[in-house]
Amino acid sequence: MSGKTTNNEVREFVCICCPIGCKLKAERDGNTVRVQGNTCKRGEKYAIDELTAPKRTVTTTVRIDGGELPCVPVKTKDPIPKDKIFAALYIIKHTKLDAPVAIGDIAVSNVCGTGVDVVVTRACAAKNVRKE
Numbered sequence: 001m002s003g004k005t006t007n008n009e010v011r012e013f014v015c016i017c018c019p020i021g022c023k024l025k026a027e028r029d030g031n032t033v034r035v036q037g038n039t040c041k042r043g044e045k046y047a048i049d050e051l052t053a054p055k056r057t058v059t060t061t062v063r064i065d066g067g068e069l070p071c072v073p074v075k076t077k078d079p080i081p082k083d084k085i086f087a088a089l090y091i092i093k094h095t096k097l098d099a100p101v102a103i104g105d106i107a108v109s110n111v112c113g114t115g116v117d118v119v120v121t122r123a124c125a126a127k128n129v130r131k132e
Ligand code: SF4
Pocket: 015, 016, 017, 018, 019, 020, 021, 022, 037, 038, 039, 040, 041, 042, 043, 044
């Protein structure tokens, strides 16, 4: 498999697509990328993406109003472009959800126009209010 690129470059890194962690070598030569060391096609695609359009899953926390916890963990449902990570973190930092929240609830929809939602990964019940 090869991918279109513009520069010449050689990089070695570990595939993070599964626990095996194959050691990959990706050579960009003109408009093509050659990948060695991968055991499967996922590793080849990962290496090509790393050289042409790297992406990462973002994990962080978001504040909760009226919850038993002050914040809950969240993550992007899919990886987003690396150059959007800081902008996404800024948006998430300024987001506040109302309790209760459930796993899978959308905290931020279409973060930074990536088409990827940020979702809650831990449930949080509403804080009990005492009645006098
Ligand atoms: S190349 Fe395939 S087998 Fe190797 S770490 Fe990546 S996903 Fe796993």
